[in-house]
Amino acid sequence: MDHTLESLYWRYAVKKFDPARVLPEEKVTRLTNAFNLTATSYGLQPIRLLVIQDKALQRSLVPYSYGQRQVADASHVLVICVETEVDTSYIQRYFDKVQSVRGTSAEILKPYRDDLVGSFSKKTPEQIRMWAVQQAYLALGNLLTVCAVERIDSCPMEGFVPEAYDRILGLTEKGLTAVLVLPVGYRAADDMFSGLKKVRRDLKDTIIRIQEEPKEL
Amino acid sequence: MDHTLESLYWRYAVKKFDPARVLPEEKVTRLTNAFNLTATSYGLQPIRLLVIQDKALQRSLVPYSYGQRQVADASHVLVICVETEVDTSYIQRYFDKVQSVRGTSAEILKPYRDDLVGSFSKKTPEQIRMWAVQQAYLALGNLLTVCAVERIDSCPMEGFVPEAYDRILGLTEKGLTAVLVLPVGYRAADDMFSGLKKVRRDLKDTIIRIQEEPKEL
Numbered sequence: 001m002d003h004t005l006e007s008l009y010w011r012y013a014v015k016k017f018d019p020a021r022v023l024p025e026e027k028v029t030r031l032t033n034a035f036n037l038t039a040t041s042y043g044l045q046p047i048r049l050l051v052i053q054d055k056a057l058q059r060s061l062v063p064y065s066y067g068q069r070q071v072a073d074a075s076h077v078l079v080i081c082v083e084t085e086v087d088t089s090y091i092q093r094y095f096d097k098v099q100s101v102r103g104t105s106a107e108i109l110k111p112y113r114d115d116l117v118g119s120f121s122k123k124t125p126e127q128i129r130m131w132a133v134q135q136a137y138l139a140l141g142n143l144l145t146v147c148a149v150e151r152i153d154s155c156p157m158e159g160f161v162p163e164a165y166d167r168i169l170g171l172t173e174k175g176l177t178a179v180l181v182l183p184v185g186y187r188a189a190d191d192m193f194s195g196l197k198k199v200r201r202d203l204k205d206t207i208i209r210i211q212e213e214p215k216e217l
Numbered sequence: 218m219d220h221t222l223e224s225l226y227w228r229y230a231v232k233k234f235d236p237a238r239v240l241p242e243e244k245v246t247r248l249t250n251a252f253n254l255t256a257t258s259y260g261l262q263p264i265r266l267l268v269i270q271d272k273a274l275q276r277s278l279v280p281y282s283y284g285q286r287q288v289a290d291a292s293h294v295l296v297i298c299v300e301t302e303v304d305t306s307y308i309q310r311y312f313d314k315v316q317s318v319r320g321t322s323a324e325i326l327k328p329y330r331d332d333l334v335g336s337f338s339k340k341t342p343e344q345i346r347m348w349a350v351q352q353a354y355l356a357l358g359n360l361l362t363v364c365a366v367e368r369i370d371s372c373p374m375e376g377f378v379p380e381a382y383d384r385i386l387g388l389t390e391k392g393l394t395a396v397l398v399l400p401v402g403y404r405a406a407d408d409m410f411s412g413l414k415k416v417r418r419d420l421k422d423t424i425i426r427i428q429e430e431p432k433e434l
Contacts, residue, residue: 004366005247006409008250008254011254012395015381030222032422036417036424037225039373043416045398045417047423049424050425051424054427054429056428056429098416102414125340133351138355140355140358141354141359142358142359144355144358144359145362158258169427174425198318199311199315200262206264207252208391210270211271212273213301
């Protein structure tokens, strides 16, 4: 089996981290770079990543994480956040960035920019929020696979109280809200979940293939 | 730079595929396996993957893909779908699978099963749909990274007419609806987009780090 599939089999949602082990800085930098390289809708990157390495703070998040100890014991806790305001000035900043990186003229970018501003101005705040949240899930999918390939253990979590995270981590005043939590580090030697067989539907129940009929000779 | 980050830099949203090149079956199987290994909420896998390799069919999808030629020219077109009905019997099938794979007794699984059935019965159909769609994005994030690491070119697409895809591909009668489209294959040698610099926010604008204060000695 190739390394990628082997990595995805190796990955599991860690129930118990080894609290004594810390990810080397090089691995953390790799994860932050990978996060920033995530593909997002229109390239707008309505997502940000909080990287927490502070045991007291991590412990204080446990009661707002349905008691899940992984938040306290993991080497680092990643929190994927979305921007609460994706307005015209936010979209403009993206086009400023395109201009500065690629040297594309404002004139060439204008029709695309105007289309995007027009399309977002028609969306309700809730529609924009759901759009941003979808990009957060896309980023989680990227991070989980990067972690696996890099042999970093992780545990994706939807179960936490976003309002408490936003308050404790000072996200609200930064215009952010927490969407997904991903403790990362090393599995404990005695995490009984690491030995369990992976449960997945049979491939035939997940994949539908449509192939061209072979031509008659 | 390590292989993973290098792969993410190599990846871009392909605008023009080489219509003559076909992914070897081994690569396609790797993608379908990777898709099935995607982590999903509660392990419920409310997602399925359609793998299309049929030029006539691919061409017929172009008008319902805002004219994007990638759908016709790519070696294969992947369509990530969600299950339209996640009801008690759907959840039961997951627990039957856990029982058959791990040999866990129904008695041990019962409280967890009842919790999950209870929690889903309180959700509106729209909430269940949004939950499933989020898992589709998670799977896309996984697939994009696996493609990059395996040097398979791809182009993630949100812009298409789901109702037309559902009808043409016979998804509705299978209890599915199309959420995301991912043509895969090989970039054309003259795709001018492959040479463009990647546009991303500076790392300092994407990542927020919180680290423990060093203790005073």
